[in-house]
Amino acid sequence: MARETPLIQDVADYCLQKGFRFTEPRQFVLDIIARSKKPIGAYEVLEKLGKKLKNPKPPTAYRAIEFLSEHGFIHRIESLNAYIICQSDHLHKGSQFMICDQCGTVLETHLCDLPEPLVKKTRDAHFHLTRWNVELHGICQTCYKPV
Amino acid sequence: MARETPLIQDVADYCLQKGFRFTEPRQFVLDIIARSKKPIGAYEVLEKLGKKLKNPKPPTAYRAIEFLSEHGFIHRIESLNAYIICQSDHLHKGSQFMICDQCGTVLETHLCDLPEPLVKKTRDAHFHLTRWNVELHGICQTCYKPV
């Protein structure tokens, strides 16, 4: 489930195999997002990218983010407009996140399949599922203080 | 599951009972979102609101949206930055949407509880869930054309 080989190497291999270029912006953005303990916004990525590249502009960050996201190495947390490294080790059609509304930490969990009650809903509606995103909001173990 | 009484009346009753004011901006915004076949963005709401109020500004739309959303009468579709009328008839902690990436139609489905595999994940992580949001992307029945 969890990654066993260095992320950068995996992505480099992936790109080599698929004929994509693992360019500086892509490497740096991957590294920035991977090092972030919490989801990080595009403009914060851009700011950190500025320490590596000379005066990068928003499209540089957004393009790298888009590339990494399309290929499943990072995920966008929609309710936060922020990005997080994929904590799973293989491509998946769906993501589940537990988002602590107090400290902002996000935990990704992996499910191979969409839970059956949801599958049933899509079947009943004749809906052809391509991908899914589950965002669970609450308080993480660390922040939770029972009354 | 589905609504049986007029939405506007329900919201009016709710406000009366809870001591909120069901003001013009709130009524109009509710009506605009309710009439929209698809999720509608805040600025499109604002534009339509302009036919009812004189020159409304963004905060007027956003405030009404926030109010209606907080009280469960509308939902925000995070992946579309857009809002949709609640298709269920009672307050719920979680939402599920089937989003057609071709025509943009969204179907809300109701689940009383979070599916067990997800509940298990939250239990294992000692995560205290307060609300959840599931966005299922794909192609709806109408748009789907088998090859």
Add this chain to the structure above:
DNA sequence: TTTGATTTGTTACAATATAACATTTTAATA
């Protein structure tokens, strides 16, 4: 009819994201 809480009006701006086009890089080809 005053009061205080709620809600709105208004101005200004912050934060997030993309379009469009020029330039560079790269690997494959000629």
Add this chain to the structure above:
DNA sequence: TATTAAAATGTTATATTGTAACAAATCAAA
């Protein structure tokens, strides 16, 4: 190895989405 075409980036400008801050109005209760 020079050429070329695709992929990717650089750059400018702007679009889209969302909010802070404070003044004014509304409304129910005292």
